Amino acid sequence: MGYCFNDLIAACRDDWRRYTEHDFVRALGRGDLNDASFRHYLKQDYLFLLQFSRAYALAAYKSQDLESLQGAFKGMQTILEVELGLHLAYCREWGIDDSELSRLPEARATLAYTRYVLDTGSRGDLLDLHVALAPCMVGYADIGRWLADHPETLRSGDNPYDAWITMYASPDFQASAERERHWLDDQLSQVSSARFERLARIFSDATRLETDFWQMGLELSD
Structure with missing residues (x-):
């Protein structure tokens, strides 16, 4: 029996x-999330992206073929040259400057999450x-799709x-997410039941x- 995502x-x-319907997510959709919670999330998400780029570097190291190596390179390049720049600009709009970050x-x-990812990747395979x-x-x-379709989500200038x-x-x-799903579907279709577990x-x-x-964002926890 083959598996899929x-x-x-x-x-x-x-x-x-x-996870996908967390109170933080629902509050984002309603537009009533505490400003301080969102700023705290944005700050930590910047640090998360730095570690995420390291995960792509690890993916390159773990790659066994040219296609996987190219994919890892493009992922890391996108984070460092596109996503981080957009995130920094977005942070500035919320009053968070680069020096603070x-x-x-x-x-x-x-x-916890970023080191779990890096440790899992280091010990395992791609x-x-x-x-x-x-x-x-x-x-x-x-989450983005769920919020866009949810009847309680406020859009445009109201949120x-x-x-x-x-x-x-x-x-x-x-x-991009769909491409990742397809890659995972292909890989998972070849694993044993023990490996899937x-x-x-x-x-x-x-x-x-x-x-x-x-939850960290909601509670403003360090």
Whole structure:
């Protein structure tokens, strides 16, 4: 029996729902999230992106063929040359300057998830690493789409977080996530049941750590 990405979600459906429909996410959609919570999230997400780029460097090291190596290079290049620049500009719009970001300590939730990803990738192979990253890479696309379709979501000028929703619901971001889904579907179709169980545990752990990242924003925790 071949597996696919949806089987990973099915293996931890309650955790996935708690992550993708978290109170932080719902508040973003309604537009009533506390400003301080969003700023705290933005700051930590900047630090997360730095570690995310390291994960792509690790993916390059773990790659066994040219296509995988090129994909890892493009992912790291996109983060360093595009996403970080956009994130810095977005932070400035929220009154967070570059010098403040450069002095930030990593919150425990940031440390927990990013180091879990890097440790999992270091100990395992490329598929282990991608599965550990999937709650972020694919999860944010699911969240963006869910918010865009949800009847309680306020859009346009009525919601100060509309730009965030628009970014993750955008065709470009959705297409990137879909490519990752297809890659995972192809890889998972070839694994044994024992291997899938180990991957499902990685995915579940990473999903719970992403949920903690939202909670960190709500609670303004360090």
